[in-house]
Amino acid sequence: MTKFLSSLLLLLLCYTAKAQNDIIIKGTVIDMNTQLPLEMATVYFTTVKDSTVIEYANTDKNGVFRFNTKKIDKPVFLKINYMGYQTLVEEQKEILASKDFGKLYLLESVNALDNVVITTEAPPITVKKDTLEFNAASYKVRPDANVEALLKQLPGVDVDNNGKVTVNGREVTQFLVNGKTFFDKDGALLLKNLPADIIKKIQVSDFKTKKEELAKQESSSDNSTINLTIDEKKNKGFFGKMLGGYGSDDRYESSLIMNFFNNNQKISVLASSNNINSTGFSMDDVFDNMAGGRNNNGNTVSGKGITQSNLAGINYSDDWFKDLAVMGSYNFSNTITNNDSKADEISFLPTGNIITSSDAKNRNENTGNKVNLELEYKLNPTTRIVFTPKVNQTKVTSDSFSSSFSEDEEGQSLNESTAESHRENSITNFANTINFNKVFEKKNRNLSFVFDNNNTNTDTNTLNISETIFYQDDKPNDTRNQSSKNNNINDSYSLDIEYTEPITDSLRIRLGSDFDWKNEIKDQKTFDFNVNDGTFSDLNASLTNYTTSRQNAVSPKVGITLQKSKYTLNINAKTSIVDYDNHSLYLGQATDLNRKYALPFGTAQFRYKFSRSKNMTFKYDYSNALPASNLLLPVENLSNPLNTIIGNPNLDPIEKSTVNFSFRNFDFRTRSGYSLNAKGDYYSNDIYATSFYDESGKRTTSYVNISGTYTLSLGGNWSQSVKSDAHVLRYGLGINGSYSFDKGFTNAVLYTAKASGITPRLYLAYEYGELLTIAPSYSLSYNETKYENYTRDATSNVVHRINLQTTSYWPDRLIFGNDFGYTYNSNISDNFKKDFYLWNTSLSYGFFDKKMYLKVKVYDVLNQNLSATRTISATSIRDEENTVLKRYVMFSVAYKIGNFVSNEKKGGRRGR
Numbered sequence: 001m002t003k004f005l006s007s008l009l010l011l012l013l014c015y016t017a018k019a020q021n022d023i024i025i026k027g028t029v030i031d032m033n034t035q036l037p038l039e040m041a042t043v044y045f046t047t048v049k050d051s052t053v054i055e056y057a058n059t060d061k062n063g064v065f066r067f068n069t070k071k072i073d074k075p076v077f078l079k080i081n082y083m084g085y086q087t088l089v090e091e092q093k094e095i096l097a098s099k100d101f102g103k104l105y106l107l108e109s110v111n112a113l114d115n116v117v118i119t120t121e122a123p124p125i126t127v128k129k130d131t132l133e134f135n136a137a138s139y140k141v142r143p144d145a146n147v148e149a150l151l152k153q154l155p156g157v158d159v160d161n162n163g164k165v166t167v168n169g170r171e172v173t174q175f176l177v178n179g180k181t182f183f184d185k186d187g188a189l190l191l192k193n194l195p196a197d198i199i200k201k202i203q204v205s206d207f208k209t210k211k212e213e214l215a216k217q218e219s220s221s222d223n224s225t226i227n228l229t230i231d232e233k234k235n236k237g238f239f240g241k242m243l244g245g246y247g248s249d250d251r252y253e254s255s256l257i258m259n260f261f262n263n264n265q266k267i268s269v270l271a272s273s274n275n276i277n278s279t280g281f282s283m284d285d286v287f288d289n290m291a292g293g294r295n296n297n298g299n300t301v302s303g304k305g306i307t308q309s310n311l312a313g314i315n316y317s318d319d320w321f322k323d324l325a326v327m328g329s330y331n332f333s334n335t336i337t338n339n340d341s342k343a344d345e346i347s348f349l350p351t352g353n354i355i356t357s358s359d360a361k362n363r364n365e366n367t368g369n370k371v372n373l374e375l376e377y378k379l380n381p382t383t384r385i386v387f388t389p390k391v392n393q394t395k396v397t398s399d400s401f402s403s404s405f406s407e408d409e410e411g412q413s414l415n416e417s418t419a420e421s422h423r424e425n426s427i428t429n430f431a432n433t434i435n436f437n438k439v440f441e442k443k444n445r446n447l448s449f450v451f452d453n454n455n456t457n458t459d460t461n462t463l464n465i466s467e468t469i470f471y472q473d474d475k476p477n478d479t480r481n482q483s484s485k486n487n488n489i490n491d492s493y494s495l496d497i498e499y500t501e502p503i504t505d506s507l508r509i510r511l512g513s514d515f516d517w518k519n520e521i522k523d524q525k526t527f528d529f530n531v532n533d534g535t536f537s538d539l540n541a542s543l544t545n546y547t548t549s550r551q552n553a554v555s556p557k558v559g560i561t562l563q564k565s566k567y568t569l570n571i572n573a574k575t576s577i578v579d580y581d582n583h584s585l586y587l588g589q590a591t592d593l594n595r596k597y598a599l600p601f602g603t604a605q606f607r608y609k610f611s612r613s614k615n616m617t618f619k620y621d622y623s624n625a626l627p628a629s630n631l632l633l634p635v636e637n638l639s640n641p642l643n644t645i646i647g648n649p650n651l652d653p654i655e656k657s658t659v660n661f662s663f664r665n666f667d668f669r670t671r672s673g674y675s676l677n678a679k680g681d682y683y684s685n686d687i688y689a690t691s692f693y694d695e696s697g698k699r700t701t702s703y704v705n706i707s708g709t710y711t712l713s714l715g716g717n718w719s720q721s722v723k724s725d726a727h728v729l730r731y732g733l734g735i736n737g738s739y740s741f742d743k744g745f746t747n748a749v750l751y752t753a754k755a756s757g758i759t760p761r762l763y764l765a766y767e768y769g770e771l772l773t774i775a776p777s778y779s780l781s782y783n784e785t786k787y788e789n790y791t792r793d794a795t796s797n798v799v800h801r802i803n804l805q806t807t808s809y810w811p812d813r814l815i816f817g818n819d820f821g822y823t824y825n826s827n828i829s830d831n832f833k834k835d836f837y838l839w840n841t842s843l844s845y846g847f848f849d850k851k852m853y854l855k856v857k858v859y860d861v862l863n864q865n866l867s868a869t870r871t872i873s874a875t876s877i878r879d880e881e882n883t884v885l886k887r888y889v890m891f892s893v894a895y896k897i898g899n900f901v902s903n904e905k906k907g908g909r910r911g912r
Contacts, residue, residue, distance in 0.1 A: 022068040022069060022070060023068070023069060023070070023071060023095070023096075023097055023098045023099075024066065024067075024068055024098040024099075025055070025065075025066070025067055025068075025069055025095070025098070025099055025101070026064065026065060026066040026067075026099075026100050026101070027043070027064070027065055027100060027101030027102060027103070027104050028059075028062070028063045028064050028065075028102065028103050028104065029041045029043070029059050029063045029065065029080055029082070029104050029106060030063060030103050030104065030105050030106070031085075031105070031106060031108075032105040032106060032107045033107075033108065036063075037059070037061070037062050037063025037064075038059060038063050038082050038085075038106060039059055039060065039061045039062075039063065040058050040059060040082075040127070040128065041058065041059045041063070041065070041080055041081065041082040041106070042056065042057075042058055042080070042081045042082070042123045042125065042126045042127060043056065043057050043058065043059065043065045043078070043079070043080050044056035044057070044078075044079055044081075044123060044124070044125055045069070045072070045076045045077065045078055045079075045092075045095075046076065046077050046079060046124070047074065047075070047076055047077075048074075048075040048076060048077060048091065049074075049075075051077075051124075051138070053124050053125055053138075053155050054069065054072065054076060055067055055069040056125045056127070057127070058126075058127035067611075068611070069095075071095065071096050071097075072092075072094060072095040072096070073094050073096065074094065075091060075092070075093050075094070076091070076092050076094075076095065077089055077090065077091055077092070078090045078091075078092055078101070079123065080104060080106060081123035081126070082106055084108060084109060085106040085107060085108055085109055086106065086107050086108075086109045087123075088104060088105075088106055123135065123138075124138035124139070125155070130205055130206060130219075131203050131204065131205045132156075132167070132203070132204040132205070133201055133202070133203045133204075134154050134201065134202040134203075134204075135200075135201060136150060136196070136199040136200055136201060136202060136231075137200070139153040139154060140153070141153060141196050141197075142770050143197065144195075144850055144896075145195075145196040145197075146191065146192055146193065146194060146195060146196055146285070147190065147191045147194040147195075147196055147199060147228060148163075148191040148192060149196060150196035150199060150202070151165060151191070151202070151226075154202065156168045156613065156666065157204075158719070158721075158730075159191075160763075160765075163191070165191070165226070166224075167204045167224050167226070168613040168664070168666045168673075169613070169664040169665070169666035169673055169675050170222060170223060170224045170664065171223050171224065172204075172223065172224045172225065172226050173207055173221075173223040173224070173225070174207050174223075174224075174225040174226070175190045175191070175225075175226050175227075175228070176225065176226070176227040176228065177190065177194070177227075177228050177230065177266065178227075178228075178229060178230055178264070178266075179227055180266070180317045180325070180327055181315075181317070181327055181374070182266075182268070182315065189257075189270075189281055190228075192284065192285065193240075193241060193257055193259070194228065194259075195239055195898065197234075198230050198231055198234040198235075198239075198900065199228050199229070199230060199231065200229050200230060200231035200232070201228075201229040202226060202227075202228060202229075203226070203227040203228075203229065204224055204225070204226055205224065205225050205227070206218075206219030206221060206223075206224060206225070207219060207221040207223040207224055207225045208221070208225070209221075210386060210388075210433075210435050211435060211437075211448060211450055211496075214384055214386065214435055214437035214448065215437050215439070215446045215448055215500065216439065216444075216446075217446075217500075217561075218561070218563060218568055218570075220570065220605065222617055222662060230261065234900040235261050235262075235263050236261060236262050236263065236900065237260075237261055237898070237899050237900030238258065238259060238260045238261070238897070238898065238899060239258075239259055239896075239897065239898030239899075239900075240256070240257050240258035240259055240896070240897055240898070241255075241256075241257055241894060241895070241896050241897075242255070242256050242894070242895045242897075243255045243256070243288055243289070243892060243893070243894045243895075244892060244893060245288070245855070245857075245890045245891060245892025245893070246890070246891060246892075247857075247888050247889045247890035247891060248888045248889045248890075249888050250275075251275060251276055251888040251890060252273075252274060252275060252276075252890075253272075253273075253274035253276055253278070253288060253289045253290075253890065253892065254271075254272065254273050254274065255270070255271065255272040255273075255274075255281070255288070255289060256269070256270065256271045256272075257269070257270040257281070258270075261900075264317075264318055264319040265317070265318040265319075266315075266316070266317045266318070267314070267315070267316050268314070268315040268316075269313070269314050269315075270311075270312070270313050270314075271311065271312040271313075272289070272309065272310070272311050272312075273309070273310045273311075274289050274308070274309055275306070275307070275308040275309070276289060276290060276859070276885060276888070276890075277306060277307050277309075277885050278290070278309060279307055279309045279335055280311075281311065281313075285815075286807055286815060286817035286842050286844075287817060287819070287840060287842050287857060288842075288855070288857070288892060288894065290840060290842070290857055290859055290890065304337075304339045304341065304867070304882040304883070305337040305338055305339025305362070305882060305883050306337065306338055306339070306883055306884070306885055307335050307336065307337045308335065308336045308337075309333070309334070309335045310332075310333070310334045310335075311331065311332060311333040311334070312331070312332045313329060313330060313331040313332065314329065314330050315327075315328075315329040316328050316329070323377060323378035323379075324375065324376070324377050324378075325375070325376045325377075326373075326374070326375055326376075327373070327374040328371070328372060328373040328374070329370075329371070329372045330369075330370070330371050330372075331368070331369075331370045332368070332369055332370075333366070333367070333368045333370075334365070334366070334367045334368075335364075335365070335366045336363070336364070336365045336366075337362075337363070337364045337365075337366075338362070338363050338883065339360075339361075339362045339363075339882055339883045340359075340360070340361050340362075340882070340883045341359070341360045341361075341362075341880060341881065341882045341883070342357075342358065342359045342360075342880070342881055343356075343357070343358050343359075343878055343879060343880040343881070344356070344357050344878070344879045345357075345358070345876055345877070345878040345879075346876060346877050346878075347693075347875060347876045348746065348875055348876065349693055349746055349747050350746065350747055350749045351693075351747065352408055352409050353408070353409050354406055354407075354408060354414065354693070354697050355406065355407055355408070355409070356404055356405065356406040357404065357405050358402065358403065358404035358405075359402065359403050359404075360400060360401070360402040360403075361400065361401045361402070362398065362399070362400045363398065363399045363400075364396065364397070364398040365396070365397045365398070366394065366395075366396050367394070367395045367396075368392065368393065368394045368395075369392070369393045369394075370390070370391070370392045370393075371390065371391045371392075372388070372389075372390050373387075373388065373389050373390070374386065374387070374388045375387045375388075382438060382439045382440065382441075383436075383437070383438050383439070384435075384436075384437050385434070385435065385436045385437075386433075386434070386435040387432075387433075387434055388432065388433045388434075388435075389430070389431070389432040390429075390430070390431045390432065391428075391429070391430050392427075392428075392429040392430075392431075393426075393427070393428050393429075394425075394426070394427040394428075394429075395424070395425070395426050395427075396423075396424070396425040396426075396427075397422075397423070397424050397425075398421075398422075398423045398425075399421070399422050399423075400419075400420070400421050401418075401419070401420045402418070402419050403416070403417065403418045403419075404416065404417050404642075406697045408697075412471075412472075413471040413472075414470075414471055414472055414695075414696055414697035415468060415469060415470050415471060415472075415642065415696050415697050415698065416468075416469050416471075417466065417467065417468040417469070417641065417642065418466065418467055419464065419465070419466035419467075420464075420465045420466070421462060421463060421464045421465070421466075422462070422463045423460065423461070423462045423463075424460070424461045424462075425458065425459070425460045426458070426459045426460075427456065427457070427458045428456070428457045428458075429454070429455065429456045429457075430453075430454075430455045430456075431452075431453065431454045431455075432451075432452070432453050432454075433450065433451070433452050434449075434450070434451040434452075435448070435449075435450050436448065436449040436450075437449075442502060443502060443505075444500060444502040444508050445500060445501060445502055446499070446500040447498075447499050447500075448496075448497075448498050448499075448500075449495070449496070449497055450495070450496040451493075451494070451495050451496075452492075452493070452494045452495075452496075453491075453492065453493045453494075454490070454491075454492045455490070455491050455492075456488075456489070456490045456491075457487075457488075457489050458486075458487070458488040458489075458490075459485075459486070459487055460484070460485070460486040460487075460488075461483070461484070461485055461486075462482075462483070462484040462485075462486075463482075463483055464480055464481075464482050464483075464484065465480065465481050465482075466478070466479070466480045466641065467479050467480075468641040468642060470696040470698065471696065472694075472695040472696040472697075473694055473695040473696045475694070475696050475698070478641040480528075480641070481528065481529040482526050482527060482528055482529065482536065482540060482543070483526070483527045483529075483536035484524065484525065484526045484527075484543070485524075485525045485526075485527075486522070486523065486524045486525075487521075487522075487523045488520070488521065488522050488523075489519075489520065489521040490518075490519075490520050491517075491518070491519045491520075492516070492517065492518045492519075493516070493517045493518075494514065494515065494516045494517070495514070495515040495516075496512065496514050497512045497513055497514075497515075498510055498511070498512035498557075499511050499512060506562060506563050506564055507560070507561070507562050507563075508560070508561045508563070509558070509559070509560055509561075510557075510558065510559035510560070510561070510572075511557075511558055512556075512557055512558075513554065513555060513556045513557060514553070514554075514555040514557065514574065514576075515553070515554055515555075516551065516552070516553040516555070516576075517551070517552055517553075518549075518550065518551040518552075519548075519549070519550050519551075520547075520548065520549040520550075520629065521547075521548050522545070522546070522547045522548075523546050524543070524544060524545050524546070525539065525544050526539075526540040526543035526544055527539055527540060528540050541587055541588075542587065542636075542638055543638055543639060544586075545584065545585070545586045545635060546584070546585040546586075547582070547583065547584045547585075547629060547630075547633060547635070548581075548582070548583045549580075549581070549582045549583075549628075549629035550579075550580075550581045550582075551578060551579070551580050551581075551626070552578070552579045553576045553577065553578040553579075554576070554577050555574045555575065555576040555577070555601075556574060556575065557572065557573065557574030558572075558573055558574070559571060559572040559573070566608060566609055566610075567606065567607060567608040567609065568605075568606075568607045569604075569605070569606050569607075570603070570604070570605045570606075571602075571603070571604045571605075572602065572603045572604075573600075573601070573602045573603075574600075574601050574602075575598060575599065575600050575601070576597070576598070576599045576600075576601065576624075577596075577597075577598055578596065578597040578598075578599060578626065579594075579596055580594070580595045580596070580597060580626060581593070581594045581595075582594075582629045582632055582633055584633045584635045586635045586636075591633060591634065591635065593632055593633065593649055597624075597626065597653065599624035599626075599653060600622070600624065601622060601623050601624065602620075602621075602622045603619070603620065603621045603622070604619070604620045605617065605618070605619045605620075606618045606619075613664075613665065613666040613667065613673070614664065614665045614666070615663075615664055616661075616662070616663045616664075617660070617661070617662045617663075618659075618660070618661050619658075619659070619660040619661075620657070620658070620659050620660075621657070621658040621659075621660075622656070622657050622658075623655075623656050623658075624653045624654065624655050624656075625653060625654040625656075626653050626654075627651045627653065627654070627687055627703075629647075630647060631647050631648065631651060631687060631703045632647050632648065632649050632651055633647045633649070634646060634647050634648070634649050635647060641698075642697070642698055642699060643691075643698070643699040643700075643701055644698075644699070644700045644701070645700075645701045645702070646700070646701070646702050647702070647703065648702050648703045648704065651687060651703060651704075651705055652685050652705050653685065654683070654685060654686055654687055655683065655684040655685040656681060656682070656683050656684070656686075657681070657682045657684070658679070658680070658681050658682075659678075659679065659680045660677075660678070660679050661676075661677065661678045661679075662675065662676065662677040662678075663675065663676045663677075672719060672720040672721055673718075673719065674716065674717060674718040674719070675716065675717050676715070676716045677713075677714070677715050677716070678712075678713065678714045678715075679712070679713045679714075680710065680711070680712045680713075681710060681711045682709075682710040683706075683707065683708070683709045683710065684707055684708075685705055685706075685707050686705065686706050686707070686709055687703055687704070687705060687706075688703065688704055688705075688706050688743075688744055688745070689701055689702075689703055690702060690703070690704050690744070690745035690746070690748075691746065691747075691875075692747055692748065693747060704745060706743045706744070708741075708743070709740075709741055709742050709743055710740065710741050711738065711739070711740040711741075712738065712739045712740070713736065713737065713738045713739075714736070714737050714738075715734070715735060715736035715737065716734065716735055716736075717732065717733070717734040717735075718732055718733055718734075719731070719732030720732060726768055726769035727766075727767070727768055728765075728766070728767040728768075729764075729765070729766050729767075730764070730765045730766075731762075731763065731764040731765070732762075732763055732764075733760065733761065733762050733763075734760070734761040734763075735758070735759065735760045735761070736758070736759045737756070737757065737758045737759075738755075738756065738757045738758075739754075739755070739756045739757075740753075740754070740755045740756075741753075741754055742754075742755065742874060744874050744875065746874075746875050749789065750789065751787060751788065751789045751874065752787070752788045752789065753785055753786070753787050753788075753874045754785065754786045754787075754788075755783065755784070755785040755786075756783070756784055756785075757781065757782060757783040757784070758781075758782050759779060759780065759781045759782075760779070760780055761777065761778070761779040761780075762777065762778045762779075763775070763776070763777040763778075764776055764777070770809055771808065771809050771810045772806075772807070772808050772809065772810065773805070773806065773807045774804075774805070774806050775804070775805040775806075776802075776803070776804045776805075777802070777803045777804075778800075778801070778802050778803075779800075779801045780798065780799070780800055780801075781798065781799040781801075782796070782797075782798045783796065783797055783798075783872075784796040785872070785874075787874070795827075795872060795877070796827070797825065797826050797827030797870065797872070798825075798826045798827075799823070799824065799825045799826070800822070800823070800824040801821070801822070801823050801824075802821065802822040802823075803819070803820070803821045803822075804818070804819070804820045804821075805817075805818070805819050805820075806818045813845055813846040813847075813850060814843075814844070814845050814846075815842070815843070815844045815845075815846075815853070816841075816842070816843050816844075817841065817842040817843075818839070818840070818841045818842075819838075819839070819840045819841075820837070820838075820839045820840075821837070821838045821839070822835070822836075822837050822838075823835060823836060823838075825868070825870060827870055827872075828868050828870050828879060833866055833868055834868075836864045836865060836866045837862050837864045838860055838862075838864065838865050839860065839861040839862050840857070840858065840859050840860065840861070841857065841858050841861055842855060842856075842857040842858075843855065843856050843857075844856075844894075850896075851895060851896045851897070852893065852894070852895045852896075853893070853894045853895075854892075854893050855890075855891070855892045855893070855894065856889065856890070856891050856892075857889070857890045857892065858887070858888075858889050858890075859885065859887060859888050859890070860885070860886055860887040860888075861887065862887075863886055863887040865884050865885060865886055865887075866881065866884055867881060867882040867883070867884040868880070868881045869881075
């Protein structure tokens with residue numbers, strides 16, 4: 001860790017020294033007629049050769065602009081743009097030293113005498129307070145390019161090999177079209193499928209919650225939002241893509257996405273069906289649905305099994321009236337996953353280790369219907385209400401067969417079991433949020449109400465046949481043939497009331513309260529099979545239970561915001577006064593646990609902006625969380641023959657303190673910079689499971705409070721970009737380190753564990769125009785854990801990962817893509833393979849002006865894909881292997897369609 005910190009410090013010092021070579025450019029922008037300063041004018045340098053933006057800034061309320069830049073040893077234009085004024089252009093042969101341009105005058109662009117409109121140049125970049133706006137026409141992309149390709153051309157914007165988008169080093173977590181969501185803000189779907197040539201502007205701003213957006217409050221997030229504005233001339237029409245493919249081993253894929261635009265009205269339809277583990281809709285231009293796109297290891301979301309997926313959805317948005325905007329979507333999904341697995345596990349005990357081998361075969365089918373709706377209504381210019389109901393209905397059917405065998409270190413048999421089950425699970429959920437916001441005449445005075453409800457009803461029916469044999473302690477065997485019926489009802493409601501009052505222009509105080517109601521009912525009934533009548537009619541009292549849990553909380557709160565041009569300070573505090581009532585009826589005995597709590601909460605966030613692209617954030621969070629009812633109620637859970645679970649009524653709440661620090665410095669002109677982050681979690685009180693083993697290896701598990709545990713993490717990332725004509729080279733490195741101090745109990749013996757880890761990563765991407773991309777990367781993970789008062793002294797493991805992406809677009813119409821990966825895990829047991837290669841390849845050829853592509857793709861060319869994983873905890877090591885997708889060949893055809901109707905009126909305005 002010392003070497004790691006030294007490296008980060010050296011990196012920071014190098015950049016500090018480099019920053020001293022910057023020069024300062026400043027000046028003042030004035031209206032020529034009124035001699036008054038112009039605020040928010042855009043000032044920028046472009047190269048004379050190709051109009052590439054070098055640096056930009058905007059003027060303050062005094063018309064003053066000031067920015068740092070590197071020395072410029074080539075001819076450039078200084079340009080100043082302001083709405084309604086003629087663009088000022090001055091050529092500079094070079095800028096090798098700091099310079100004050102003094103007063104720069106702009107002239108209004110409209111001459112009222114002869115009614116001639118002088119067309120001004122649209123600036124490639126405009127700064128509007130907290131929004132950065134790019135003019136899409138200023139950046140060149142190929143005619144058939146998508147939005148992702150356009151974003152890669154924007155200064156300060158980076159799209160990495162995994163599709164993550166950052167702007168000036170800040171990750172983009174929300175994508176909008178004309179200010180509205182696009183299929184639940186699915187950025188990957190939007191970036192891959194929206195044509196670049198219909199975009200007029202790209203607007204980047206801080207990500208805000210709906211409450212912050214309505215109240216016009218500053219963002220509390222370190223992430224960004226991108227809004228894509230469609231050109232009014234191309235806001236009528238349709239575009240989309242169709243794909244179909246079939247391959248070896250009966251592998252298949254198909255997908256469709258269609259988008260219909262008519263000014264404010266947008267309708268999008270998508271559908272997909274495949275059996276190649278692509279469970280979402282995130283297509284890639286080269287590999288389509290293969291393994292869910294590039295850089296996916298071919299496994300499902302859970303990493304287990306092979307999945308057949310079907311989905312369909314429709315998204316709709318429109319402005320029904322001047323003051324009413326509507327957005328809605330419906331999604332249907334059906335997935336079937338089959339998985340065979342085997343595992344070896346060692347459980348560490350003070351009295352000796354237990355070795356367990358197990359096998360399982362599972363089939364799970366999940367069918368879902370989801371409806372989302374958002375209505376935004378402007379009651380008047382100062383009052384808005386947003387209503388967002390969501391309904392989600394899910395049905396899950398699963399069949400499983402499993403077996404296990406346990407023995408001690410000397411090879412003495414402890415127990416073995418077999419189990420077969422069929423489960424049907426039906427879940428209905430209704431969630432809703434109502435945001436009401438009132439903005440007053442006085443700036444920053446605001447009143448907001450946020451109401452949330454979440455109602456879930458779950459019905460589960462299970463058939464279970466199992467047999468567990470115990471070889472020690474004369475314990476009787478456990479044989480079951482049972483039917484269980486469980487009904488769980490969860491209802492929660494919350495109301496957030498907050499009033500903001502400005503004390504000064506920069507100081508605001510917030511007063512309010514949260515009101516929360518939660519109610520949970522669990523009704524579990526289990527019936528044994530009656531051999532006499534051939535039905536499940538005998539109630540099993542030991543596996544039948546009825547519990548309720550209710551929470552009522554009132555949380556008065558206060559907050560203060562101090563916002564200056566360079567920094568923002570936010571402090572929030574509240575105290576939750578909670579009535580927590582739990583009830584259980586088990587084996588004819590009623591148990592009640594009724595308690596009252598006063599739980600404090602607090603947050604403090606300080607954000608400092610050194611410049612447009614250099615900022616620092618510090619955040620402290622203190623919180624408390626109540627134990628779940630099943631952790632508290634002293635009622636036995638006997639559903640697992642090898643593990644009896646019982647709650648602890650004496651548990652205290654979880655008490656946690658978290659500190660976060662981040663620093664970012666990014667030079668948009670060279671697309672280079674670095675970021676540092678650190679985080680620490682300290683638990684004054686936490687809840688841990690503790691198990692006791694008998695001589696046959698059967699566990700009895702309960703819960704205890706443990707204090708004084710903590711985790712620390714520290715990381716950094718550095719990247720650099722070099723561009724010369726058609727050549728673009730991006731490279732960087734990242735490193736993350738962690739340390740944790742943990743405690744626990746095993747068979748009533750307290751142990752401590754000190755774990756440390758480090759993960760360096762190197763990555764590179766080379767692009768030659770539109771012809772070739774090469775992107776290699778390497779990462780290493782090293783983890784070590786040292787124990788005290790335990791049967792083990794230390795454990796460690798190392799994992800190597802290498803990946804190489806190549807895509808060739810030459811000769812014209814031909815696209816050749818390859819993804820090659822290698823993974824090695826040093827600590828996988830000898831029963832499993834420690835390393836494997838995964839190579840995917842795709843070859844396609846375009847027809848009909850590149851609207852149709854014929855493709856042949858091969859997944860896992862070397863037929864080596866595997867899923868061997870090791871899970872290490874303080875009490876066990878588990879090695880597991882699951883079913884994975886193996887080599888197949890796919891032949892497919894993809895077709896793009898699109899047609900846009902211009903809204904531009906025929907003819908035009910003529911000047912004299």
